[in-house]
Amino acid sequence: MDDVIEGRRSEQIHNVKDRLAAISDRWAKGSPQVQGTLKRSVGLTLEATRCSASVGDVCRIEVDDHRFVEAEVVGFSDGRVLLMPIGNSHGLSPGARVIPCATREEVRVGPDLLGRIIDGSGDPLDGKGQIPAYDSVPLESSPRNPLSRQPINQVFDVGIRSINALLTMGRGQRMGLFAGSGVGKSTLLGLMTRHSDADVVVVGLIGERGREVQEFVNQSLGSAGLNKSIVVATPADSGPVMRLRGALRATAIAEYFRDRGKNVLLLMDSLTRFAQAQREIALSIGELPVSRGYPPSVFAKLPQLVERAGNGTGNGGSITAIYTVLTEGDDADDPISDAARAVLDGHILLSRSLAETGLYPAINLESSVSRLMSSLVDHEHLEKIRQFRNLSATFDQNEDLISVGAYVKGADPRIDLAIEARPKLRAFIAQRLEEKAEFQSAKTALAQVIEGLVRPEQDVSDEG
Numbered sequence: 001m002d003d004v005i006e007g008r009r010s011e012q013i014h015n016v017k018d019r020l021a022a023i024s025d026r027w028a029k030g031s032p033q034v035q036g037t038l039k040r041s042v043g044l045t046l047e048a049t050r051c052s053a054s055v056g057d058v059c060r061i062e063v064d065d066h067r068f069v070e071a072e073v074v075g076f077s078d079g080r081v082l083l084m085p086i087g088n089s090h091g092l093s094p095g096a097r098v099i100p101c102a103t104r105e106e107v108r109v110g111p112d113l114l115g116r117i118i119d120g121s122g123d124p125l126d127g128k129g130q131i132p133a134y135d136s137v138p139l140e141s142s143p144r145n146p147l148s149r150q151p152i153n154q155v156f157d158v159g160i161r162s163i164n165a166l167l168t169m170g171r172g173q174r175m176g177l178f179a180g181s182g183v184g185k186s187t188l189l190g191l192m193t194r195h196s197d198a199d200v201v202v203v204g205l206i207g208e209r210g211r212e213v214q215e216f217v218n219q220s221l222g223s224a225g226l227n228k229s230i231v232v233a234t235p236a237d238s239g240p241v242m243r244l245r246g247a248l249r250a251t252a253i254a255e256y257f258r259d260r261g262k263n264v265l266l267l268m269d270s271l272t273r274f275a276q277a278q279r280e281i282a283l284s285i286g287e288l289p290v291s292r293g294y295p296p297s298v299f300a301k302l303p304q305l306v307e308r309a310g311n312g313t314g315n316g317g318s319i320t321a322i323y324t325v326l327t328e329g330d331d332a333d334d335p336i337s338d339a340a341r342a343v344l345d346g347h348i349l350l351s352r353s354l355a356e357t358g359l360y361p362a363i364n365l366e367s368s369v370s371r372l373m374s375s376l377v378d379h380e381h382l383e384k385i386r387q388f389r390n391l392s393a394t395f396d397q398n399e400d401l402i403s404v405g406a407y408v409k410g411a412d413p414r415i416d417l418a419i420e421a422r423p424k425l426r427a428f429i430a431q432r433l434e435e436k437a438e439f440q441s442a443k444t445a446l447a448q449v450i451e452g453l454v455r456p457e458q459d460v461s462d463e464g
Helices: 002-029 161-166 185-195 210-226 240-258 271-284 296-306 335-343 352-356 379-397 399-403 413-429 439-453
Strands: 036-042 045-049 058-064 067-077 080-085 097-100 106-109 135-138 174-179 200-206 229-234 263-269 318-326 346-349
Touching: 036 080, 045 058, 058 080, 067 240, 080 240, 106 240, 135 240, 161 379, 161 413, 161 439, 174 185, 174 335, 185 200, 185 210, 185 263, 185 318, 200 210, 200 240, 200 271, 210 229, 229 240, 240 263, 240 271, 240 296, 240 318, 271 296, 271 318, 271 335, 296 335, 318 335, 379 399, 379 413, 379 439, 413 439
Parallel strands: 174 318, 174 346, 200 229, 200 263, 263 318
Antiparallel strands: 036 045, 036 097, 045 080, 058 067, 058 097, 067 080, 106 135
């Protein structure tokens, strides 16, 4: 009998040692998983107790024996963990188990993503089956040393004549596309996708209407554009966490191809919807607004997302990013627009008044700028751009006088030249949807327009 008792005691001691070893191993790798209990649900916010999880971790909340709801930890307060459901939260009940996932979320990536359409979780939306992925990258990468980035000194050809010639962009530049609704923003993005010289195009459709997602893929992008593209779509009916993850996933995919030496074009439509998703999350957990309902965390998240784009560290790869910014009510001075201009390398403003005249793309040159253009083009090109802008601005400043017939021809040579140049300037900017204008041809066309208008001894900026 004593031998039996002693054997059982040895077995128990051995089991305890195994458990302690397992716990020690988990502590060595990170904090052990401690399951919590769902205690409260108010609006979009879930509260759990006795749950060991960090901000940004994903937890699984048990609905029944066969179904779980995934939620992201967005904060904590007074011993309670605050979570936000990633997808649908129907079926949750008080006392449900909250199970932290073991590791941070990774994005599955690989060449087979090309030509596919996925959601913010990486699941395919195009009905073409699962996507083989052989590598993984973090959903949120660590900040790069700014001194390790390669300088931006190569022209990035977007295939749009007015942008190539007058707002020249460089590989690795981050540009904002500011526009209201219905002024040709999506169509312009589709043209860039088809006509740019990028090796890979990653499109993030964040918070757009579901109808617009299909229209962009079928009409703006087209089969030719989709072949070298990856579309990450999180429509407006997705939760705020899913919309944030859609933007982060699109950026992570772009980083993967950049780090393999590819020239990547990242199109994010839109940065405003990304900011609004962060606002929903922040306000739900009690963060106070500081500017038009936007809390401080929104203005911290924007540069964190934008700074992930840019040039690589020496392998020749780059991410040239274009972020659309919605100017609600055509107000270009709302808080998100101001914040975006501060962190981007330039901006292109689409004008509703120009769009209503039939000009496409409806770019307002006076309010648009590429901050890197002076380091990408030669002095002669810069001079042609200055003359083009001056002629356009002179006409715009005197348009009211000209339109009502109050201006008398010959009163000001500068205005006379601007009136003569107006049709040619508009014809230069206008571009058909099927037309591709490469950088060199756009540069040559600009020189021909200016040389046909301005005599060598004449300076359009002279005052009289």
